Amino acid sequence: MKLAHFDAGLFLNGYWQKRPLLIRNPWDVWRNPLEPDELAGLACEEGVEARLVTRDGDRLAMESGPLPEARFGELGDGPWTLLVQAVDHHASDVAALIEPFRFVPDWRIDDVMVSYATDGGGVGPHYDQYDVFLVQGLGRRRWRVGPRCDAATPLVPHEDLRLIGDFEATGDWILEPGDILYVPPGFAHDGIAVGDDCMTYSIGFRAPSRAELVEGWCGHQADALAEDDRYADPDLTIQAHPGEIAAPALDRLHAMVMEALSDRDAFARWFGLHASQPKYAEADWRPEEPIGRQEVRALLAERVALVRNPASRFAFIRQREDAILLFVDGHCFDCAGDAASLAEQLCAGPALTVDPALAASPAVLALIAALIDQGSLAFDDGE
Template identity: 30%
Template sequence: MAPLEVSQFLSSVQGQAHHRFPGTAGRFASLLPWSTLSTVLRQHRLDFPRLRLAMDGDVVPTHSYTEMVTPKRGGPIPRLLSAPLGQHLRNGATLVLDSVQELVDPIGELSASLEHSLRERVQVNMYAGWGKTHGFDVHWDDHDAFILQVSGRKRWRIHGTTRPAPLYRDVEPPPQPPAEPIADFMLEDGDALYVPRGCWHDVSAVGEESLHITIGFNPATGIDLVSWLADQLRTNEAFRRDLPRFGTAADRSARSAQLRDGILELLTPDVVDRFLMDRDAQAPALPRLGLPWVATSDLLPPGDDVEVRLLTPRAVLNQGEATVTLLAAGSRFVFASAAGPVLSALVASPVATVGSLVSVAAPSLDRGTVRALLGELITQGLLAVG
């Protein structure tokens, strides 16, 4: 987002308006080269709707470019048919692949880094096209998105927001936007674009190759906080009991007062902070195995130049008087306070070398103890080699 400062983006752009960030050609090329995309399509079993084709606002029937193959063991699996798939693409269809961060390492690294910075779950989808048609009609998304133009260019038309902060499950849909866009531009190779939730837009190919990725994330809302409060209230017996449907009016009034008091008891001035911390602590660990070491008793290679990474980008660390508590992947891990420097380094920057962690732990912990601590994190699924 340079030259815009991150603080400027968070305060004046995010959730408010679209913003284009011009870049240089080739800036994002290493994220997903065409050769890598071809390899992904060849080596993975990609079911609909994760892999799909879209054209003129409609989904292309999957049977027109895939066939079901039954292996010796197991049920039918889809297999792409190169000739009809290529024909659809030449006719102007857009190739869509969801959750590409699970398939391509550079995008996975970017996704993990952004989850660490944005403190929200991130999903990356890919769109590739060659024709002059549009894949989708004018629409809005229920998530914020960064669009990175990896190759080629595409035409974007932004129609603005007609309902502030709309939700996927809402009481009413946003009104249709004006026919004329408020912005009409080409997103060129190396450009980035931010589009907030609820902003109407449509995208068109321009008769040349285009590949972009969309990085979607859902900032926490007040509705999310209320849902979280409902779960917290399960500890209160009054909320677990049946409502006095067949009681007297006085019974129902008394229960209403009891429920109101229970809710107000949780609505402390720090309720937003408590909710956000718990949301981070519950975020799942990224799926990653450091083979072959995770399958051995050593857990780690012997050298200090070995790179390890924390698999919970949004882990929360609380320092006590004699202990330090790591809240991650829905669990609570308590360590002696001497482990604090190592855990702080990992939470601040999830990728580090064993040697750098040994250095920050000295003189409180020796090398063997640091490695034992890292090994424990590996066994808990919170850390991986490489």
């Protein structure tokens, strides 16, 4: 599926992280990529993050998965909502929904959450810390969008859900299949199913907090520092008051810290490792035995396609024209020449048929073998 009637450049300039936008069915042809029964089946599986939200009057209750199959038969006629995270890791047609939104860099992509709701079902008015495209798959959903919220916004006391207490809508729309609502970070929103068999696909984009970056980068650098790298003041002189932490000492202490944190190249390498850590690592594709270079060469010669583990994260940082750092699932690979070209191609999409001529490159064979052995890549066996 493609976005046939959508200007990505105009959207980024006028709406991205600025204000919500309703996009009426921009697809060339819309087709719902997942059946409700398939979503329910995923919610029953171990290792799949799922939530069931039921409504009793004005009271919402949440249950966490995996859910017993019999639970769905007990729900009755009341409003309820099923939400399943990272469905793109389990269903290729759902994963394909990400492709039209790759005008946003891949490292920002989180996952595709899918929700199913009966008439009146929803999770209440709330706000998120990430951008999201809400794609209506089946049925109809009424979305109300409110003002931007922050940590000072009053919330309703609830042990599981972060619900906004005094929600006032500034926009109100009913979405039909194929319609999309974009909601930037912090904007209040509330979606309620209008009729049964309401399915919504939430394509979410992550943004690291400053606290997360500072904690991660500082911890990484601290782990690498030598124990004997300490404060020193060989030019110490007598100061007026022994209780004062004097300006020269503060300057030197501050410089020690900033020097340890200011290496941009080291930060880039760390951030690539950090950003490529998989969120859900349950899809273990590691082979029972390491793959040999000869086997890799033979399969490339047969033009067998390589496919990426849908739970894996691929990204790269360019160092120079013919050299990049490839980051995959928290591992870094220094790539140059043919290996760099292959690495870029691997980051371009979920599958790749490699030029058989690259099989003559030891660096290419080594890279492919390493990615297969760590479970990030596999040769397509047709299943």
